């Protein structure tokens with residue numbers, strides 16, 4: 338594959354700028370350099386916040402019809418150049434071209450929903466006269482933008498998860514500074530280009546490329562930044578939460594999602610969607626199916642079908658339309674997954690299929706008999722590995738599903754509505770998919786987790802709630 342290095346600039350307060358230090362962006366498939374981007378310094382970030390202070394005033398003063406026009410304009414641009422966006426995702430991340438095309442479609446939707454929601458940022462009238470002595474007061478509240486939002490994003494959905502920050506921020510009249518993942522900055526820069534071409538005023542948006550550990554603190558601890566919206570891993574999320582101080586925090590973190598398959602389920606459907614949910618983006622997906630609890634009577638049949646479907650997966654060149662699964666984001670990540678599996682096997686786990694690494698590629702892997710005290714049973718694997726367990730009944734499946742420190746989403750396959758409702762009530766998660774795997778999301782739904790999976794909710798309308806505050810207005814009348 339020919340690579341054409343252009344040397345990307347970062348989007349600093351509406352201008353495209355270089356920096357002395359650079360970061361090489363590599364294709365995880367063969368480690369070739371795709372491009373370079375600036376490695377910003379903490380000083381660059383501080384200067385950017387200064388510009389954003391003006392940007393926040395500009396953003397808040399933008400009439401809603403302008404915000405709608407700009408956001409839809411950015412969506413139009415992506416639609417018109419969708420091939421370029423998909424190819425960029427497929428080159429810099431570990432997604433296949435088919436997965437990348439889906440992400441581009443999702444990002445367009447995320448922006449269109451943001452444009453729609455801009456016109457629905459409503460307040461309410463307040464019946465002040467409910468309080469004795471306030472009979473002569475009338476008023477209302479409306480929602481105002483909080484100012485500057487700092488967004489820090491991960492590598493696994495390098496376009497759509499950035500759109501989930503920028504779309505609602507601009508819809509609600511805020512300025513936003515994005516720090517994308519160092520390994521996948523190109524898609525975020527392309528998104529900034531779409532907004533710039535759509536006429537977003539300078540200083541409202543910046544995309545600053547650089548290492549989180551070097552420039553993150555300057556953004557996170559800055560008092561003028563009123564909210565940090567973070568999507569990424571638990572460790573960085575906890576570090577950021579500790580440092581942020583008195584500002585809003587939204588945390589979209591990881592999980593190790595369970596799926597429950599009861600004996601009355603449509604097994605073929607359960608196998609199909611759980612295989613896809615386990616190996617989408619090589620398992621580097623916050624909603625990835627990691628643990629499947631199958632009722633004993635159908636365990637053998639489910640296992641056989643699951644292993645068979647997994648064996649059909651085509652792993653290889655990300656740019657081929659035939660490929661089902663690409664590499665992990667780096668060889669180091671693939672080695673981390675390898676070690677987790679080795680630990681499980683040393684404690685008695687059985688590899689039913691997969692378990693092989695070649696460079697950054699790790700074959701889709703199905704394990705059984707994994708003891709509960711193994712790291713892979715408790716923590717997020719973030720790789721193409723799924724654990725199968727036989728359970729006696731729903732109660733056991735629920736108890737085991739909840740026996741971890743995460744809770745993003747879960748899936749249950751059953752035709753019995755009473756059992757489905759029991760699972761809905763008892764599973765400790767932010768979302769439950771009935772007759773689907775945990776890996777289902779639309780961009781308009783409230784999205785987020787409990788326990789170590791996060792704090793707050795995304796999904797445009799819900800992000801807008803987090804990115805705005807109510808302002809109360811009360812008129813005291815001289816007579817009534």
Ligand code: NAP
Pocket residue numbers: 489490491492493494498516517518519520547548549550552553554557568569570571572573574576577588589590591592622623624717719745785790791
């Ligand atoms: P990560 O290592 O936590 O990095 C995420 C972002 O945080 C990157 O931009 C990173 O910058 C930055 N960062 C790291 N340490 C930082 C620090 N101390 N201060 C400020 N910024 C810092 O996560 P990842 O490996 O990219 O993504 C995988 C994780 O994201 C998984 O756990 C996955 O479940 C989670 N995720 C959650 C959701 C959700 O919606 N719940 C969605 C997708 C992914 P550098 O790249 O420069 O290190």
